[in-house]
Amino acid sequence: MDPAVLREDMVDGLESPAKDVLDDETVAVAMRDVPRHEFVDDERSAYADREHELFGTRVLAPSTVARLLQALDLTPDDDVLVVGAGVGYTAAVVAEIVGEASVHAVDISRPLVVEARQNLDRAGYGGVLVDRRDGAKGLPEYAPFDRILLEAAAVDPPRALLEQLTDDGRLVFPRGTHRQRLEAVSADGDRTRTDAVSFDPLLVEGEQSGAIERNRMAREDREHAVRRAESRRGWEQEWIEWESVGSN
Template sequence: MDYAVLREDMVDGLELSLGPLDETVGLALRTVPRHEFVADAPYENRTGEHRDTRTTILSPSTATRLVSALSPDPDDSVLVVGAGVGYTAALVAEIVGDANVHAVDITRKLVYEARSNLQKAGYGGVLVDCRDGADGLPEYAPFDRILVEASAIRPPRHLLDQLADDGRLVMPMGVGDQSLVAFEDDEVVETFGPISFKPLLVDGEQTGSIVRNRTKREDPEYEGRGWHAGTGWEQEWIDWGAR
């Protein structure tokens, strides 16, 4: 099986559906061996589900939209929140260099798998750690780019604090109806249309855990914001996903 031909066909299909791709993003898509990350029909444009963790495996078109919105430059320092199987981190690593990419995931099994996949694909320099994504990776901050592969109603404060002065954070923003947005200087500077992601998890919500403790993050996020009192923000914040 000629995987290079399959990647070319995949990119041709993405350009038909998404329009012309940035040259660097297109080259990354043609280079990264997606079959090292996804076993089932890796070059078909469809979403999958991880067999053990029920984590969503992004379709090539969604991964392309994320990396295009992130707009990384060579040698940028990048943090990927929600490493998953590692494919998006590999696309970014192809553009900026694998030693410049750091990724975190709250699910330990995915961390191990992403490390293995990245090593097999030739991007072993990507650092993947098991962390609550909202906490980021302060040891390696600041980051020129931060990509969040999970939804929230606003970027977690720790992630914004870890951006470089001219940095860019990309994430799906919203509760029900979500939009892919880019933040710079604490403000939305670009929107890239509707998108659908599962919510950013806190410890206790990943597969295999028995504790649900979303207030672990909400309370610190809203502490000291007097305007929230009596407005019912709790329900909007807690009800991130379908019940």
């Protein structure tokens, strides 16, 4: 089937009362134009409203992309940073709205950066800058940004990203751990929460897929210590007075 027809069907489904996900015409037009099959191998399933697993990352479902971009509230003159480039699809839709030269994307995974660059070039958005960076540090060389999209969950947005916003800028990210909601944060600290979502956590250097050595995060160290303590039995429990136990 013609990919253009599949795109039309995909967007029509997102706009339908059954899903009621997409009501921003600017985002809808952009999603109708971006060839999503250039970012997902299977042409037909590329336009289904579901996630895909590629190169150790999740390719977001179209409905999730729509929610993110509506929360971002893009205008044609915005300079945009996408943190968590993935395979490049979200950056392509952003570029369709604000122009290729105004979109910068970073990802901590080198293989994904290569993949995103190739996909974007093939889809007609080769002007999008994609760089291998620790997303929590942003892209200060090109700051400030009118909009920053963080495609990874965090309890609070990284300070470096907030500092890279323009005075009237906006940062959108999934806030929380197990239970998450999209949150839009302005440069002056105002916050607005919207849809419930589910994203993987923001990674730091060493945790990305394909890293030579994976550094444990602080929370993993704590979890490991708890599991180790709970697994101790008998002779491992130093507080047991074994001589007293043996005499009973």
